[in-house]
Amino acid sequence: RKPIVAVVGRPNVGKSTFFNRIAGKRISIVEDTPGVTRDRVYADCEWLNYKFTMIDTGGIEPNSSDVILAQMRDQAQIAIDTADVIIFLCDGKYSYTAADEEIAQMLRISKKPVLLVLNKIDVYHKPDHFYDYYTLGLGDPLLISSANALGLGDLLDEVVKCF
Ligand code: GDP
Ligand code: MG
Numbered sequence: 001r002k003p004i005v006a007v008v009g010r011p012n013v014g015k016s017t018f019f020n021r022i023a024g025k026r027i028s029i030v031e032d033t034p035g036v037t038r039d040r041v042y043a044d045c046e047w048l049n050y051k052f053t054m055i056d057t058g059g060i061e062p063n064s065s066d067v068i069l070a071q072m073r074d075q076a077q078i079a080i081d082t083a084d085v086i087i088f089l090c091d092g093k094y095s096y097t098a099a100d101e102e103i104a105q106m107l108r109i110s111k112k113p114v115l116l117v118l119n120k121i122d123v124y125h126k127p128d129h130f131y132d133y134y135t136l137g138l139g140d141p142l143l144i145s146s147a148n149a150l151g152l153g154d155l156l157d158e159v160v161k162c163f
Contacts, residue, residue, distance in 0.1 A: 003052040003163045005045075006079035008107075009089035010099050011068055014119040018089060018146040019043065019056040022156070050160040055083065069099065076103050080110040085162040087155075092118030092143060095129035096136060104136040113162040117142045117155060124150060 007015045023043030041056040057075040079086045088107055090100055107114045116138040118130070122145045133141040142158065144151035 002044075003050075003084040004055060004082055005052050005085045005087060005159055006055045006057055006083035007087045007089060008057050008072075008075050008079045008103060010072060010091070010097070010103075013089045013091045014146045015056055015089050016041075018087075018119060018144070019054060021146050021149060021152060022054060047156040047160055050163060052084075052159070052163070055079070069102075072099060072103055073106070076106045080106065080112060083112065085159055086110075086112055086114045087117055087159070088114050088138065089117050089119050090133070090141075092121045092127065092130075092141075095132040101136065104138055108137055114138050115142060115155065115158055115162075116140070117144055119144055119146050121145050121150065122148050 007019055009015050019041065022045055043054050043056075045052050045054050055078075057078050086107060088103065090096060096104075104116075116133060116136060118127075118133065118141045121127070121143040124143065126143070130141060130143075142151065142155050144155055146152075
Protein backbone atom coordinates (compact mmCIF):
# COMPACT_ATOMS: atom_id res chain seq x y z
CA ARG A 1 0.00 0.00 0.00
CA LYS A 2 0.97 3.63 -0.36
CA PRO A 3 2.75 5.23 2.62
CA ILE A 4 0.58 7.44 4.82
CA VAL A 5 1.80 10.88 5.86
CA ALA A 6 -0.17 12.61 8.64
CA VAL A 7 -0.12 16.31 9.49
CA VAL A 8 -0.61 17.13 13.19
CA GLY A 9 -0.36 20.27 15.28
CA ARG A 10 -2.30 22.81 17.31
CA PRO A 11 -5.25 24.64 15.77
CA ASN A 12 -4.23 27.62 13.64
CA VAL A 13 -0.64 26.61 12.93
CA GLY A 14 -1.54 26.24 9.25
CA LYS A 15 -2.20 22.50 8.83
CA SER A 16 -5.04 22.93 6.34
CA THR A 17 -3.21 25.63 4.39
CA PHE A 18 -0.20 23.35 4.15
CA PHE A 19 -2.34 20.36 3.23
CA ASN A 20 -4.17 22.21 0.48
CA ARG A 21 -0.87 23.46 -0.97
CA ILE A 22 0.49 19.95 -1.24
CA ALA A 23 -2.73 18.24 -2.22
CA GLY A 24 -3.86 20.72 -4.84
CA LYS A 25 -7.41 19.96 -5.85
CA ARG A 26 -7.40 16.23 -5.30
CA ILE A 27 -9.03 16.28 -1.89
CA SER A 28 -11.80 14.07 -0.63
CA ILE A 29 -13.60 14.59 2.64
CA VAL A 30 -14.30 11.34 4.41
CA GLU A 31 -17.33 11.24 6.63
CA ASP A 32 -17.01 10.51 10.31
CA THR A 33 -16.84 6.86 11.11
CA PRO A 34 -18.55 5.84 14.36
CA GLY A 35 -16.29 6.41 17.34
CA VAL A 36 -14.15 8.94 15.52
CA THR A 37 -14.97 12.44 16.66
CA ARG A 38 -13.92 14.37 13.61
CA ASP A 39 -13.61 14.31 9.88
CA ARG A 40 -10.31 13.49 8.35
CA VAL A 41 -9.25 14.72 4.96
CA TYR A 42 -7.21 12.52 2.67
CA ALA A 43 -5.33 13.33 -0.50
CA ASP A 44 -3.31 11.29 -2.96
CA CYS A 45 0.04 12.99 -3.41
CA GLU A 46 3.14 12.44 -5.48
CA TRP A 47 6.69 13.73 -5.14
CA LEU A 48 9.71 12.58 -7.16
CA ASN A 49 7.78 9.49 -8.33
CA TYR A 50 6.90 8.55 -4.76
CA LYS A 51 3.16 8.19 -4.24
CA PHE A 52 1.67 8.62 -0.78
CA THR A 53 -1.56 9.46 1.00
CA MET A 54 -1.63 12.58 3.16
CA ILE A 55 -4.04 13.06 6.07
CA ASP A 56 -5.04 16.42 7.56
CA THR A 57 -6.01 15.24 11.05
CA GLY A 58 -7.58 18.50 12.26
CA GLY A 59 -10.91 18.65 10.46
CA ILE A 60 -13.01 20.37 13.13
CA GLU A 61 -12.09 23.50 15.02
CA PRO A 62 -13.48 23.20 18.55
CA ASN A 63 -13.86 26.35 20.61
CA SER A 64 -13.27 25.25 24.19
CA SER A 65 -9.67 24.80 25.29
CA ASP A 66 -10.45 21.45 26.97
CA VAL A 67 -11.87 20.15 23.72
CA ILE A 68 -8.87 21.48 21.81
CA LEU A 69 -6.44 19.63 24.07
CA ALA A 70 -8.45 16.43 23.85
CA GLN A 71 -8.64 16.77 20.08
CA MET A 72 -4.90 17.25 19.77
CA ARG A 73 -4.26 14.10 21.75
CA ASP A 74 -6.72 12.21 19.53
CA GLN A 75 -5.09 13.67 16.42
CA ALA A 76 -1.63 12.70 17.54
CA GLN A 77 -2.90 9.22 18.38
CA ILE A 78 -4.55 8.79 14.96
CA ALA A 79 -1.33 9.89 13.33
CA ILE A 80 0.74 7.54 15.47
CA ASP A 81 -1.58 4.61 14.80
CA THR A 82 -2.00 5.07 11.05
CA ALA A 83 0.88 7.09 9.62
CA ASP A 84 4.23 5.96 8.28
CA VAL A 85 5.59 9.50 8.56
CA ILE A 86 4.28 12.33 10.74
CA ILE A 87 4.62 16.02 9.93
CA PHE A 88 4.41 17.95 13.21
CA LEU A 89 3.53 21.52 12.28
CA CYS A 90 4.23 24.38 14.71
CA ASP A 91 3.74 28.14 14.48
CA GLY A 92 7.21 29.35 13.56
CA LYS A 93 6.33 32.93 14.45
CA TYR A 94 6.68 31.94 18.10
CA SER A 95 8.49 29.52 20.36
CA TYR A 96 6.82 26.23 21.22
CA THR A 97 3.95 26.02 23.72
CA ALA A 98 3.02 23.56 26.47
CA ALA A 99 0.61 21.91 24.04
CA ASP A 100 3.41 21.50 21.49
CA GLU A 101 5.51 19.83 24.20
CA GLU A 102 2.68 17.44 24.99
CA ILE A 103 2.26 16.39 21.35
CA ALA A 104 6.04 16.10 20.96
CA GLN A 105 6.22 13.70 23.87
CA MET A 106 3.57 11.42 22.37
CA LEU A 107 5.35 11.49 19.03
CA ARG A 108 8.75 10.71 20.58
CA ILE A 109 7.40 7.73 22.47
CA SER A 110 5.82 6.35 19.28
CA LYS A 111 9.23 5.92 17.58
CA LYS A 112 7.61 6.81 14.23
CA PRO A 113 9.55 9.07 11.85
CA VAL A 114 8.58 12.66 12.71
CA LEU A 115 9.48 15.83 10.85
CA LEU A 116 9.32 18.93 13.04
CA VAL A 117 8.23 21.83 10.86
CA LEU A 118 7.99 25.54 11.66
CA ASN A 119 5.34 27.11 9.43
CA LYS A 120 4.69 30.83 8.80
CA ILE A 121 8.34 31.63 8.05
CA ASP A 122 7.14 33.88 5.24
CA VAL A 123 10.51 35.49 4.63
CA TYR A 124 13.35 33.03 4.93
CA HIS A 125 15.35 33.52 8.10
CA LYS A 126 16.03 31.55 11.27
CA PRO A 127 14.10 33.27 14.07
CA ASP A 128 15.79 33.51 17.50
CA HIS A 129 13.36 30.96 18.93
CA PHE A 130 14.39 28.46 16.22
CA TYR A 131 16.86 26.94 18.69
CA ASP A 132 14.20 26.54 21.41
CA TYR A 133 12.58 23.89 19.24
CA TYR A 134 15.53 21.51 19.69
CA THR A 135 14.23 21.04 23.24
CA LEU A 136 11.32 19.04 21.79
CA GLY A 137 13.77 16.24 21.00
CA LEU A 138 12.58 15.78 17.42
CA GLY A 139 15.71 16.85 15.59
CA ASP A 140 16.31 19.76 13.27
CA PRO A 141 13.28 21.98 12.66
CA LEU A 142 12.46 22.58 8.99
CA LEU A 143 11.28 26.06 7.98
CA ILE A 144 8.35 26.58 5.61
CA SER A 145 5.75 29.11 4.60
CA SER A 146 2.56 27.44 3.46
CA ALA A 147 1.15 30.85 2.53
CA ASN A 148 4.09 31.73 0.28
CA ALA A 149 4.95 28.14 -0.75
CA LEU A 150 8.51 28.36 0.63
CA GLY A 151 10.48 25.32 1.76
CA LEU A 152 7.83 22.84 0.64
CA GLY A 153 10.09 20.99 -1.81
CA ASP A 154 12.82 20.53 0.79
CA LEU A 155 10.22 19.24 3.25
CA LEU A 156 8.81 16.75 0.74
CA ASP A 157 12.37 15.56 0.02
CA GLU A 158 12.70 14.75 3.72
CA VAL A 159 9.27 13.06 3.79
CA VAL A 160 10.06 10.63 0.96
CA LYS A 161 13.48 9.83 2.51
CA CYS A 162 11.52 8.30 5.41
CA PHE A 163 9.67 5.77 3.18
P1 GDP B 1 -5.05 24.85 11.00
O1 GDP B 1 -6.02 25.18 12.05
O2 GDP B 1 -3.78 24.30 11.60
O3 GDP B 1 -5.59 23.96 9.92
O4 GDP B 1 -4.60 26.23 10.32
P2 GDP B 1 -5.14 26.92 8.97
O5 GDP B 1 -4.54 26.31 7.77
O6 GDP B 1 -6.62 27.00 9.05
O7 GDP B 1 -4.48 28.36 9.12
C1 GDP B 1 -4.70 29.19 10.25
C2 GDP B 1 -4.32 30.62 9.90
O8 GDP B 1 -2.93 30.70 9.63
C3 GDP B 1 -5.02 31.13 8.64
O9 GDP B 1 -5.36 32.49 8.84
C4 GDP B 1 -3.96 30.97 7.56
O10 GDP B 1 -4.14 31.88 6.51
C5 GDP B 1 -2.70 31.27 8.35
N1 GDP B 1 -1.50 30.67 7.75
C6 GDP B 1 -1.34 29.39 7.34
N2 GDP B 1 -0.10 29.20 6.83
C7 GDP B 1 0.53 30.40 6.91
C8 GDP B 1 1.86 30.86 6.54
O11 GDP B 1 2.69 30.14 6.02
N3 GDP B 1 2.12 32.16 6.82
C9 GDP B 1 1.23 33.00 7.40
N4 GDP B 1 1.61 34.26 7.63
N5 GDP B 1 -0.01 32.61 7.75
C10 GDP B 1 -0.36 31.32 7.51
MG1 MG C 1 -7.39 22.95 9.74
